[in-house]
Amino acid sequence: MADKKYEIDISPRILELLGPNLYTNIYYILAELIANAYDADAHNVWIFDDKDAITVEDDGKGMSYEKGDIKKYLNVAEVTRTGEEDAYTPSGRKKMGRKGVGKLAALSVSENVVIKTIADGEKSGFILSRYPKEGNLLEPLTEQEVKFNKVKRHGTAVVMLKPKYTLHATLDAVKKNLLRIFPTIGEGFKIHLIRNDEDKIVTRSDKSMVEELCALITFGEPFAKYGTYFDSGIDGTKGELLKILPEKVFEGVEIMNNNLKEKRPYNIVVKGWIGAYKTTSNRKQVASDFPDNFISLYANNKMGEFNILPSIGQNKLNEVYVVGQLHVDIFELSELDDMALSNRQGYRTDDVRYRTVIEYARNELLPQILELRTKYASFKKAEQNKKKLDKQKENEKKFQEQVETFIKKTSSEAAQRMVNAFGQGTPQEAEKIIRDTINDNSAELGLKPRIDEAKKKLLISHTKSDKDFADVVYEMLLFNNIPKTDILYTNCDDETARIPVGVNRKYGVYDYLRDFFVKSRSDQNIFVIFITSLDMRNSWGALVEVGAAWITRSEHKIFTINEFQPQQPLDVFSTWQTSQRIDGIGLRADSVNFDTFCQFIEHISRYLHYKPKGRDDNKKKLERLGFSSVS
Structure with missing residues (x-):
């Protein structure tokens, strides 16, 4: 490894400027590294949260210095796909990455990032720095320094030293935030969270998520199955508060094909779901968390924009209950313009694909789910009123029983007292006896x-x-x-x-x-x-x-x-x-x-x-x- 040279192909000044400012949230940074692992056909990604470092390690194919993988990695902003022929990984996954700048994500966390990789037993390693040496050279690692926590024959580890961002104090919160970005994680790709002796796997939580909703609209597969998990909590209202719709298709939208250099008609297909929470209490615990009130855009199973609600909403009070995920894979179709922003935290708003989806969400989806949320509120109010009325009826029944008991008990005791007293009693004394008896039993009417x-x-x-x-x-x-x-x-x-x-x-x-x-x-x-x-x-x-x-x-x-x-x-x-x-x-x-x-x-x-x-x-x-x- 001593003769290996690692030269990064980017201006040091640009690297210095972009490094700390490209990303604004630790979870977006982790998302880029996880996406790189996904595109490398990894089956597992391990995130180690240690005292002085955050490490992202995967068992993907790794990078070979001899085969030019490292050189390609260090060629920042090299486009990774331009057409359908290079849009898939060797295992058949749709690639998440495209711009070639995701590798800089780690530099938003640390000035110096250790990169360790192994491909078919060949080890390589270097320190990716915001301030490379003369000639854009990066400091190499010795073979003894290229060690892994989990990886054996192939994979990559990215070690962010002295990170300026920290993860949430609980791994459950970290898991929840990562699921915001990768909501459709499958069995073939697992994310592990490790801190000290704690080890958690980020798994899909469709059922628990849907159970928090009081209204739900799904459109297209595989989201129709969410309807089986849905329960508003009010008997007899599921048919009123659940809509299972087919995918939304906008046919024949004219879009520029970069390869053919001409506009061609494409179908914009929108799948996903939109729902409304039963309550907004106990949500979003700390500032670094993604809020629970959002409508996110996804393409190729990865989040492209977290929240379009500010763009489509009207600041109505009940918009705080809205949550949704819209999956639009044509946003990442390789032969079309790359509409994602450089930091992967949004899309170009002038693109016809984006405008089409935004208008659909604004004019159809949001009004529909707000109408269902209002309907749920009326059902909930009616249920509460019914319980109140039932309680009143129960009290009325108890009161009637108490009155009957009161009359029976009072009459009996009064008669007995009169028998005992009227050996020499007067009518006035009898009246007093009855009155005293009623007073003695007045507690029976406490309801x-x-x-x-x-x-x-x-x-x-x-x-x-x-x-x-x-x-x-x-x-x-x-x-x-x-x-x-x-x-x-x-x-x-x-x-x-x-x-x-x-x-x-x-x-x-x-x-x-x-x-x-x-x-x-x-x-x-x-x-x-x-x-x-x-x-x-x-x-x-x-x-x-x-x-x-x-x-x-x-x-x-x-x-x-x-x-x-x-x-x-x-x-x-x-x-x-x-x-x-x-x-x-x-x-x-x-x-x-x-x-x-x-x-x-x-x-x-x-x-x-x-x-x-x-x-x-x-x-x-x-x-x-x-x-x-x-x-």
Whole structure:
């Protein structure tokens, strides 16, 4: 080995400039070295994370000095493939590398990098440096210095001395980050992570990854199988939140063929998947990690651009849930322009292939997955509401049982006490005995406060055609400190005030009133605001609500529109509020009824044990809502 000379074919000044600045992330650097091993037909890559060095060692074919492999390696930026005839390795793999600059990746980590290689027993080694000696010569290694941790007959080791980057404290995090770059690693190519006595293999985690998603769209093979792993966690929703689509093909796109020097029609084929997370908590632990919120581009099984979301998104809040991988092998088709950036961390944005995929992701994929994420959120909310309602029903049942127990126990004990006491007792003494007995057993009704607390406390009864008026009433209630969770308003734009809808079944306002007011043992009734108009006569629902209020003897207030005269069983003997709706003008009331509107709202707030706003504040708020006062 003493007579071997290692001359790097690049300007020392360029080497000095590019070396430390070409890559910005340790995982991109490791990716270049792993890709080199893949193109060398390695079956294993070992990454050793030691105290003063990071070593990447592979069992690929190695490099022979005698056969010119070393000279070719040191010819920086020599293109490795120009057509389909040199696009594959001897074992039939599609090559990942192309530019010939990946070897400089290690110089972004260390000023001096030890290169050791063996091919069919022939050893070679040298120190790749940002500052080569005169004549661009690199310092050679002796044969005794060319030692390996794992390699025997063939392979290469790249030792980055005193690295300026460090790997994550846990190998699981390192594994996760490498899977971002090589998501389709197969059985024939294994990446091993070794630190002290810890040894992990980077294996595909399709199943665990998909299990984190609440919505999923796949397009093309082999990604359709992801659908078998998918589970939104909500029964009966898989068909709504999972889409299995064929690969997307853009046919006949005119692209320049470098070999023929003319444009030819090509098909741009996009495969992959896009999904949405159930939650974003506990993600991205340190700055060097790739975030979990991304849409990556891949070609020939290697990441070319980590995240296109900033280019296609609109900064919508639910975009933080999006994740995806788009595989477009035509990005690396050898006979076409090399569109990858020099550091392999992105693509030329003016290339028609890139523009086509970006537009597809922006206009089709992203809107579709955001729609599914919104649908999941509504299913999740419905599931939570159903659980809440089921809990309320369970409490109602327990309360009924407690009431029955209370009555039975109280009656029995009272009777016994009266028998024992009325040898010389009086009616007043008997009354006291019964009262004392009831007080002694009052603890049996401890569930009642919880039942009453969970119920809606206020119903806005109206027809759909009077929603404009009901919206004003709703906003005034909120303004007077009544929480939306207390209000039942079936046409409300905010689902919090609407009746919850189950995932697999509907739950209507009449079901709710029946379960928690008519059939309830609790004596708490719902307060009702009746918004009445001529349309009410033709609304069966509104008439039923009037009947329900009468049956349950609910307290209520009446707001009427356009001189409509409310009828019994409503409380027509008390004052009601009257407003007018005038086309082109809106809602209005005379000064007395304008004041009455505010008075009613304040009364309801106090009735429900909240603190209302002052009259002047309420009048100003009512005017801001478009409700005018006329003389």
